[in-house]
Amino acid sequence: MIKILRYMFFNVLVRFVTLFVLGMNVRNRENLPQKGPAIIIANHNSHLDTMVLTTLLPARLLPLVRPVAAMDYFLKNRYLAWFALNIIGILALKRERPKRGEDPFANINEALKNGQILILFPEGSRGKPEELSAYKKGIARISQNNPDIPIIPVFLHGLGKALPKGESLLVPFFCDVFIGEPFKWSGSRLQFMQHLETVMTRLAKQGHFPLWD
Amino acid sequence: MFENISGNVLWFIACIFGFLIIASVTVTAMKRKNPQKNYRELGQRINSWWAMVTVFALAMVLSRNISLIFFAVISFLALKEFLSIIPTRRADRRVLFWAYMAIPLQYYWIAIGWYGLFIIFIPVYLFLFLPFRMVLIGETKDFLRAAGTLHWGLMTLVFSISHAAFLLTLPAAKGSPAAGAGLLLFLVFITQANDIAQYIWGKTFGNHKIIPSVSPNKTWEGFVGGMLSSCVLAAIIAPILTPMNFWFSILAGGMLSLAGFIGDVTISALKRDVGVKDTGSLLPGHGGIMDRIDSLTFTAPLFFHFIYYLYY
Structure with missing residues (x-):
């Protein structure tokens, strides 16, 4: 049941928003993974980033797609948590310093072992709209632990204009997607x-x- | 189905599909004959034409309101392309939202046949309201640029284009074989055929550049050839679709050809200014929506007033 809801959410509602309300200009689509496991990394400006990256992949891969998201933000109340875990399908990541002997990336390694496709934003948080902030080093540790897994870099532009941090009104802009x-x-x-x-x-x-100033 | 459309219009739509079949067969034959030559862009263009003509024909045939929604969607996609390629201000997000909201309203006035509001809503009320909304937000840096560019986009991509849609609400004029749908088809067909004719004449005989600083591929030969072709085509199809007599249809053909050319180079000037080659990538081989409706932004209001003055 939840699988059907998730499928409908992404392939009907989200695709309508990313393809019609926004619209994407995609460069080098052939670089996208055709199967799991893989890690897609992108710059982060908006909640729409995850939506666009998910709908770039064919619908058949949706069950494998797991956006990695901050535990403190997305699990802060039970309704958001239910939505984030079941519909978006996030993999929750602790942002605070890990306890001794605890591997903060255990669930990430596990997901990659199971052939899943992770969406990861190495900037950590949505920065100021349409500006790059410094990358966090966790991505290097994840790659070191999983040296055979391909990392696909993606640069997104325009989504920070459409729905920046702190705004709830979506204003249509085309979004440019460059896949490396x-x-x-x-x-x-x-x-x-x-x-x-x-x-x-x-x-x-x-x-x-x-x-855009 | 078909209740709003006369037999002539249906026949004409069928003929356009006939032209497309001929075009596709010709390109396939050319590919066979010269396999070493690259016809990729030509093939893409024709495939995009298939998609555009099919959607347009379906909208026309299904019902008048679906056709109006079709044009509203065109305006939306074009305005979105425009706002995505021009400089905009962070502070104006909410203003842009209201600019988008003007689209359903403008087409709603058409649906209920309110000519008086249709003709002043964007040039008067939005012209006053959007700068006011900007002032409320309070950002004064680049205020004039923001207000001016936004209004220019609304005028060309929503106001002008909606004139094509308004033709649909016109009843059949005295002695006319078809109602508004025939006028719309005449406008869109001559405008697009003129683009193609200009391109083909220019490619074949083009030598003298007409406006090199804006559009280096446009030539006098293409312009004149396009105009002759449009006049001949207009004289042939006007009796099938419109109330115009022979001389008025020649005049309409010439006017659409000239206005189409000006619309085309105007959008080219905009693209040069912001530094893009195409306005988008929605229509493979053509570019974006704005690249395809550039001529229509000028032909639609002119043809509308030409017809409205003469026959209504």
Whole structure:
């Protein structure tokens, strides 16, 4: 039953919003994963980011898609928690410092072992709309633990204009999606983070974005 | 079904599908003959034409209100493209929301046949309301740019385009073989055929550039050839779809050709200004919606007033 609800939510409601109300210009769609496991990483400006990334994938992959989301934000009350866990299908991540001996990424590793496709925002939180903030290093540790799993970098533009942090009124804007080539663990965390930076900057430079001030 | 549409209009729609079949067969034959040549963009263009003509024909045939919704959706997609490629202000999110809200209202006035409000709603009331809403938010930096660009977008992509839709509500004029649907079909067919004719004449004989600083591919040969083709086509199809006599249909063909050209280069100037090649990627081979309806933004209001003055 919940599976049907989730299917309807994403493939009817969310697709209507991302394809009609917003509309997407997608560059290099062929870089998207055709099967799990995989990690999709993107810059984070809006709640719509997860919706767009999920609907970029074919409907048959939906049961595998798990957005990684902050536990403190999404599990703060039971209604939001029910929605986040069952309909969005989030994988809850603790943002605060882990206790001794506790692996904060245990459920992520587990999900990847089960062939799931994770959506992850290495900026941590939705930053100021349409600005990149520094990437958190957790993504490097996840990749180190799962060195064979492809990471697909995606740069999103326009969603921070359509629904920025702190706003509840959605205003239609086309959204640009730039999908980079998949890469894997490179052998060192520093190298990994540098590669991530370069790739995302390069993707962002492909676009020509109008002024928004 | 069919209650709002005369036999002539249905026949004409069938003929357009006939042209599309001929175009598709020709391209397939060309591909067979010269397999080394690249016909990808031409093929994409024709496939997009199939999609556009099918949706437009379905909307026309199903009912008048579905046709109005069809045009409202066109205005929405075009305004969204426009607002996505021009500079906008963070402070104006709520103002833009109201600009979008103008679309269902504008088409609602058409649905209930309220000509008086249809003709002043955007040029007067939104022209006054949107800057007022901006002032309430209080951001004064780039105020004039924001108010001016937003209103320009609403005028071209909502107000102008809605004139094409208003044709649908017109009854058959005296001695006319078809009602408003025939006029709309005439307008859209001549406008789009003129674009294609200009392109083909320009590709084949084009030599003298007409306005190189805005649109380097436009030539005098394409412009004149397009105008001749449009006049001939208009003279042929006007008796099937409209109340116009021979000389008025020639005049309409020439006017649509000239206005279509101006609309086309006006949108080109906008694209040059903001630095994009296409306004979007919705229609493979064509670009975005604005790339396809650029000519219509000028032909629709002119043709509407031409007909409205002469026959209503």
